[in-house]
Amino acid sequence: MHIGAVTVFEGPPPPFDALADLLRSRLHLVPRYRQRLASLPLGAGRPLWVDDPDFDLEYHLRQTALPPPGSREQLLNLTSRVFSQQLDRSRPLWEMWVVEGLDDGRWALISKTHHALIDGISGVDLATVLFDLDREPRVVEHPGVPWRPHRPPSGVELLAGGVRGLVRAGLRLSERAVRAAAHPERTLHAGVAALEGVGEIAWAALNPAPATPLNVEIGPHRRFAGVANRLDDFKLIKSTFGTTVNDVVLAVVTGALRGWLRSRGVRTEGLELRALVPVSTRAPDEHGRLGNRLAVVRGPLPVYIADPVARLQAVKQAMDGLKESKQALGAETLAGVQEFAPPTILAQASRINFSTRLFNLIVTNVPGPQIPLYVCGRELQDVFPVAFLPQRHALAVAIMSYNGSINFGLLGDYDALPDVDVIAAGVELEVDALVRRARERREREAADPSEPAPAPA
Numbered sequence: 001m002h003i004g005a006v007t008v009f010e011g012p013p014p015p016f017d018a019l020a021d022l023l024r025s026r027l028h029l030v031p032r033y034r035q036r037l038a039s040l041p042l043g044a045g046r047p048l049w050v051d052d053p054d055f056d057l058e059y060h061l062r063q064t065a066l067p068p069p070g071s072r073e074q075l076l077n078l079t080s081r082v083f084s085q086q087l088d089r090s091r092p093l094w095e096m097w098v099v100e101g102l103d104d105g106r107w108a109l110i111s112k113t114h115h116a117l118i119d120g121i122s123g124v125d126l127a128t129v130l131f132d133l134d135r136e137p138r139v140v141e142h143p144g145v146p147w148r149p150h151r152p153p154s155g156v157e158l159l160a161g162g163v164r165g166l167v168r169a170g171l172r173l174s175e176r177a178v179r180a181a182a183h184p185e186r187t188l189h190a191g192v193a194a195l196e197g198v199g200e201i202a203w204a205a206l207n208p209a210p211a212t213p214l215n216v217e218i219g220p221h222r223r224f225a226g227v228a229n230r231l232d233d234f235k236l237i238k239s240t241f242g243t244t245v246n247d248v249v250l251a252v253v254t255g256a257l258r259g260w261l262r263s264r265g266v267r268t269e270g271l272e273l274r275a276l277v278p279v280s281t282r283a284p285d286e287h288g289r290l291g292n293r294l295a296v297v298r299g300p301l302p303v304y305i306a307d308p309v310a311r312l313q314a315v316k317q318a319m320d321g322l323k324e325s326k327q328a329l330g331a332e333t334l335a336g337v338q339e340f341a342p343p344t345i346l347a348q349a350s351r352i353n354f355s356t357r358l359f360n361l362i363v364t365n366v367p368g369p370q371i372p373l374y375v376c377g378r379e380l381q382d383v384f385p386v387a388f389l390p391q392r393h394a395l396a397v398a399i400m401s402y403n404g405s406i407n408f409g410l411l412g413d414y415d416a417l418p419d420v421d422v423i424a425a426g427v428e429l430e431v432d433a434l435v436r437r438a439r440e441r442r443e444r445e446a447a448d449p450s451e452p453a454p455a456p457a
Contacts, residue, residue, distance in 0.1 A: 002087055004112040005400070006079050006226065006384040006409070011105030014376035016063050016098060022376060023096075024057055026129045026140050028147060032117060033060075036092050038153065051149035052092055060094055065101040072226070075099065075108055076384075080224040082110050083386060083411065093117050106381070115388060131373040131380065208357040209274040209298075213264055213416070214394045215360060221414035225424040226384035231370075231406045233435050240438035241309060243316040245406075248434065249365050249399050250275065250299055250319065251312040255433070256426030258303040258311075263422055273301040276359035297322045298359055308433045361395045362387050368402040384409040395423070 027033055034055045037047040066074045078099065087093050093114035100107050132138050209215070237248045253275070261268055277299045300318045305311040364387055373380045380402070386409050387396035394416035398409045408427050412420035 001115040001388045002083065002093070002112050003115055003118075003388055003398075004083070004110065004386045006075065006108060006110050006224075006382075006386065007380055008075075008102065008106055008108045008382040009375060009378040009380055011102075011107060011378070013098070013100045013107035014378060019098060019376055020057060020061055022137060023061060023130060025142065027057070028143055029129050029140065033092055033094060034147065034149070037089060037116075048153075050153055053149045053152055055092065055149065060092065061096050061098065063098045063100075066099060067101070070102040072103075075102060076224050076226055079110055079384075079386065080222045080414070082112060083224065084221045084414070086220070087112070087114055107378075109375070112386075130375055132375070133371065133373065135374050135377040135379075137374075137376065209360045210271060212261070212273065212360055213266065214273075215392050216394060216416050217392060218389055218394055218413035219415055222389070223412045223414050223417060223420045224384075224386065225410040225412070225420050227408040227410070227424050227427045228382060228384075229406050229408070229427075229431055231401050231404050233431060234406055237312070237434045237438045240441055241312055241316075243312060244319075245401075246365050247312065247316045247319055249406075250277075250301065250363060251308070251315045252427055252430040252434070253363055253397055254301040254303055254305075254311055254315060255308055255430035256423050257301060258306075259426040259429065260419070260423045261303060263419070268303045271304050273303055273360040274358065275299045275301050275361055275363040278362070278364045299363070301360075308430060309437050312434065359393075361393055361397065362390070363397045363399075365399040366401075368400050370401070370403055372403055383407055386411055389413060395420070 032049060034052055035049040036052045038050045039047045064078070066078065078097075082095070082097060087095065093116065095112045097110040097112075098107065099110060102108060231245075234245050234248045237243070238245050243251075254273070257273060258268055261271075275298070277297050299315070299322060302311060302314045302318075305314055364385075366385060368383065382405065383400050383402045384407050385398035385400040387398040389396050389411060394413040396411045398411070400407060400409075408424070410420055410424055410427075412423075417423075
């Protein structure tokens with residue numbers, strides 16, 4: 001369950017020591033990057049974060065180079081191998097690879113972080129640790145004393161830490177109870193809505209996602225493909241047809257999967273896939289904090305529809321319906337069990353909320369900054385995000401926008417999805433088709449102003 005990104009920079013690459021010093025000077029801003037998980041004795045509770053007494057930055061920051069010609073295909077193949085290796089659970093759960101030797105003198109960073117440490121929306125905020133808004137690296141205020149790890153806790157201290165965590169969760173539960181008593185009508189309304197949401201998820205569990213070649217046993221090895229697009233093309237499509245950019249993203253994925261299924265000889269008549277679409281429940285004042293605050297909705301992907309525009313409108317209608325439903329609230333309610341639950345009950349709640357029988361693939365869309373970013377004075381040029389593969393899921397699609405681009409990262413199982421490039425090519429074809437239809441519609445509207453405009457998104 002590690003996530004990350006491939007980020008490509010203009011050249012020349014900075015000296016490795018300079019990049020290491022930059023990261024070392026800012027690690028105090030993200031203390032969890034120096035922490036590892038410690039299990040409680042006899043499995044008495046959830047693992048706790050503790051300082052790693054043997055933390056070594058050079059273990060986590062690694063250096064490699066591509067052989068000539070340093071093509072993007074070679075970079076993506078390297079990414080596949082990096083993401084095929086499990087993170088060492090006895091160390092802080094992250095790695096960063098400095099990759100030199102790209103064509104045109106460029107270089108790249110491959111970042112890899114366990115999902116337990118950070119979620120996608122928070123990850124964009126935490127990128128400020130490494131990235132700068134100007135070529136000149138900003139001066140970061142340092143605490144003034146070298147970092148020293150806290151003494152490793154004993155077994156008794158670990159147990160006490162677990163108890164303190166339960167007490168804090170109990171206090172939060174008590175605070176909620178007090179607020180509920182003060183506003184019973186508001187609490188009743190919220191409780192009914194949450195129960196309706198859980199009911200929708202239970203109903204979805206009784207209607208599992210269809211069986212497809214994506215939902216098979218997978219192994220440890222991965223394939224990765226990247227597709228670069230212009231954000232203006234997606235904005236043109238969404239404004240022309242009255243949708244959102246996220247609707248366009250899901251429609252593009254739907255069309256690419258339709259073409260891939262048909263290339264495999266799978267009939268798509270009447271077939272509708274389901275995508276697990278993560279939604280951040282993090283409040284605006286919580287951005288930048290570590291940990292996960294995610295709920296999920298299950299968006300339909302109507303691969304039975306042949307026409308790209310009709311497919312887009314169907315996706316919009318479905319997503320509008322999901323926004324009005326209680327599905328995300330129900331998922332958040334189940335996720336909230338984490339605040340006060342023994343590990344066994346917690347595991348059951350997580351399986352209900354994230355049951356792999358409910359969806360065919362993950363599709364996650366993370367909005368990024370629309371201004372240039374820099375590392376050691378080198379401008380970031382491209383970002384290809386990387387998601388993770390749940391059990392029996394051979395494909396995960398991650399999308400991220402940055403500085404006028406919106407790029408797709410397709411992570412596939414090595415054995416189950418040897419033709420992941422067919423899906424990547426399908427993404428390009430779908431975007432081209434929708435852009436062409438959008439321009440044709442704009443031309444018709446310009447020639448005949450009486451033609452009705454689409455409803456606003």
